[in-house]
Amino acid sequence: MGLLVRREHSRKELARKLEARGVDGDEAAATVARMAEAGWQDDARFATGLARSRALAGYGPLRIRAELSTHGLGQDLVQAAFDALSESGDDDWRTMARGLVERRHGAGVADDPALRRKAADFLFRRGFDGDTVRAATAFDFDDA
Numbered sequence: 001m002g003l004l005v006r007r008e009h010s011r012k013e014l015a016r017k018l019e020a021r022g023v024d025g026d027e028a029a030a031t032v033a034r035m036a037e038a039g040w041q042d043d044a045r046f047a048t049g050l051a052r053s054r055a056l057a058g059y060g061p062l063r064i065r066a067e068l069s070t071h072g073l074g075q076d077l078v079q080a081a082f083d084a085l086s087e088s089g090d091d092d093w094r095t096m097a098r099g100l101v102e103r104r105h106g107a108g109v110a111d112d113p114a115l116r117r118k119a120a121d122f123l124f125r126r127g128f129d130g131d132t133v134r135a136a137t138a139f140d141f142d143d144a
Contacts, residue, residue, distance in 0.1 A: 008046040011036065012072030044080055047073050051081035055090045058100050063127020097128050097136035110138050 009017070011032050018028035035041040047068055054064045061082070068078045085091040101109055101119045109119050116137045123133045 008049050009041065010043055010046050010071035010073060011041065014041060043073055043077055046071070047077045047081035048084045051085055052088070052090060055085055055096070058096060058126060060093060060097070060123070060127035060129070060132065061091075062129060066127070093128060093132050094135050097123050097126075097132050100126065101136050 014035070015025075015028045015032050018031060019025055023031070032041060036043075050068060050071075051064050054067065065078055065082075068081060082091065100123065104122060105115055105119050109115050119137045120133050123136060128136070
């Protein structure tokens, strides 16, 4: 219970942490199942919260999907998390990428090939796709 008080955990993560504390694997799985049954642990709630947190921190959809998959979440839960992002309006990836580029590199990125490449590399590391990166680095902030 102490683990869930601090923040949400996925089933996989919670079971792993219990096992690290000396709880038998089968007992850890049964404990996590009871916590989920009681509503204390919910993978859908965890996925939605993590996706929103990462999106608001400036990470792109590719990185968020990859991180969610490391938590053992199924494709249906990942899609539900992205649907929740869409419903809340937190999935405007191009605007988010443009904002990151403008804050990090300022205006003139579209005119300077070296700066444009640095901005593109930064966005790729953040988990944005190629189309979004091209749109964000070719954008002239002075014309906006």
